[in-house]
Amino acid sequence: MNKFPFTLVLSALTCQLSATPISFDFADPKGVNTINFNLDAPLESINGNAKGVSGRVQFDPQEPEVTKGTIDLDVSTLHVANPRMKGHMLGKQWMDVENHPDIQFNVSSLRNVEKTANITTAELVGDLTIKGVTREVSAQITLTYLKGKLKARIGPRGAEGDLLVLRTKFSVSRSDFGINAGQNEERVSDEIEISLSIAGQAPY
Amino acid sequence: MRFAIQKLSFCLLFGGLVVWLIGGAKKGFYVSTEERPQSDPVTEIEYTETHSKFLPGIESLAIGVLLGGSFYFGSFLFSKASQNSHTHAHE
Numbered sequence: 001m002n003k004f005p006f007t008l009v010l011s012a013l014t015c016q017l018s019a020t021p022i023s024f025d026f027a028d029p030k031g032v033n034t035i036n037f038n039l040d041a042p043l044e045s046i047n048g049n050a051k052g053v054s055g056r057v058q059f060d061p062q063e064p065e066v067t068k069g070t071i072d073l074d075v076s077t078l079h080v081a082n083p084r085m086k087g088h089m090l091g092k093q094w095m096d097v098e099n100h101p102d103i104q105f106n107v108s109s110l111r112n113v114e115k116t117a118n119i120t121t122a123e124l125v126g127d128l129t130i131k132g133v134t135r136e137v138s139a140q141i142t143l144t145y146l147k148g149k150l151k152a153r154i155g156p157r158g159a160e161g162d163l164l165v166l167r168t169k170f171s172v173s174r175s176d177f178g179i180n181a182g183q184n185e186e187r188v189s190d191e192i193e194i195s196l197s198i199a200g201q202a203p204y
Numbered sequence: 205m206r207f208a209i210q211k212l213s214f215c216l217l218f219g220g221l222v223v224w225l226i227g228g229a230k231k232g233f234y235v236s237t238e239e240r241p242q243s244d245p246v247t248e249i250e251y252t253e254t255h256s257k258f259l260p261g262i263e264s265l266a267i268g269v270l271l272g273g274s275f276y277f278g279s280f281l282f283s284k285a286s287q288n289s290h291t292h293a294h295e
Contacts, residue, residue: 032244034251044232049239049252079254081235082261146247153246165247199247 021058024164024200026071028053030153033198035073041189046085052077053198057107059164061145064120067110071166071198073103094180096131104129110141118145124168130177139170150201161203169195205282213275220268227260234261 026033033053039046052074059067075097080086090097106129110122124141127134143166150161171193175181180188227234238259239252 030244032242032247032249032251034249046232049254079237081237081239082233083236085233144247149246153244163247165249197249197251199244199249 021060021063021066021068022162022164022202024057024059024069024162024202026053026055026057026198026200028199028201035194035196035198037078037195038193039189039191040193041185041187043187046080046188048078048080048089050074050078053196055105057164057166057200059143059145061118061147064115064122064143065110065113067107067143069107071105071107073105075101075103093183100131105137108136118147119143120145128172130172131179133177135172135176137170137172139168141166141168150203153199154201159203161201164200164202165197166200167197169193206279206284209275209279209282213272213279215272216275217268217272220265220272223260223268224262224265227264230259230261232261233263235259 031051033051035050035053037048037050050073053071054074055069055071057067057069057071059069075095076090078086078089078095078097080089089095092098106127108125108127110120110124113120113122120143122141122143123138125136125138128137143164146163146165148160149163151158153163171191173190174188174192175190224230236256236258237254238257240255241250242253243250
């Protein structure tokens with residue numbers, strides 16, 4: 001009796017059962033990964049972005065519920081179009097980049113996961129740390145798993161691999177994180193709307 | 205003299221207004237960069253690229269109003285040149 005097909009099925013099953021999450025690196029060499037922020041105050045609307053995204057997320061396409069990871073943001077890459085405002089924003093009174101150079105988001109869990117083909121939608125729960133203050137944040141998130149698309153994105157000299165795109169939008173209060181709390185609220189709103197669309201890569 | 209200063213004040217006011225309008229009549233301050241929308245074809249992520257570009261803001265209008273107003277009201281410290289020359293002609 002030929003045991004080859006049985007062995008093949010068994011090893012495939014073993015692989016399936018012991019499938020480990022794929023680790024995606026969110027440091028994007030193409031510079032596409034951007035976090036946008038908006039503060040809409042009565043007197044002024046401030047829009048800006050930040051491109052210093054890094055971090056790793058472990059994602060299992062078969063079991064998206066177990067997604068874990070950390071996304072980091074280099075605070076010095078926060079950008080607004082007015083240079084004077086940018087100076088103030090990075091200064092001690094606001095973001096205090098010298099003492100708090102990073103913003104960190106730790107993914108705790110995904111709840112209410114719904115999966116259709118390569119797209120997963122869920123409620124993301126995690127801990128957001130800004131200026132040394134950590135608060136739990138939850139938001140709707142869409143995860144798009146693009147199997148084998150890394151080379152198409154990086155170019156013919158790039159490695160083969162997968163991509164994971166995260167899209168989410170949520171709001172935080174600057175007073176919760178000690179960002180010049182209670183000050184200048186007529187020009188800089190307390191609520192900060194944050195949206196991010198970022199891609200992570202996992203070379204084979 | 206007064207009339208010349210008043211003409212200058214209107215020029216400053218109008219200049220400030222024109223510069224503000226050219227800059228897009230923004231409520232905010234001047235900007236030194238502009239965001240141009242881009243799209244990543246594989247991930248379909250929409251992002252922006254930052255390019256250097258100066259666009260005047262509300263301060264250009266404010267400077268125009270302040271300078272124009274100052275010159276206009278300051279002009280009353282000077283005598284009317286035309287009235288003086290008229291008076292001299294009568295003498």
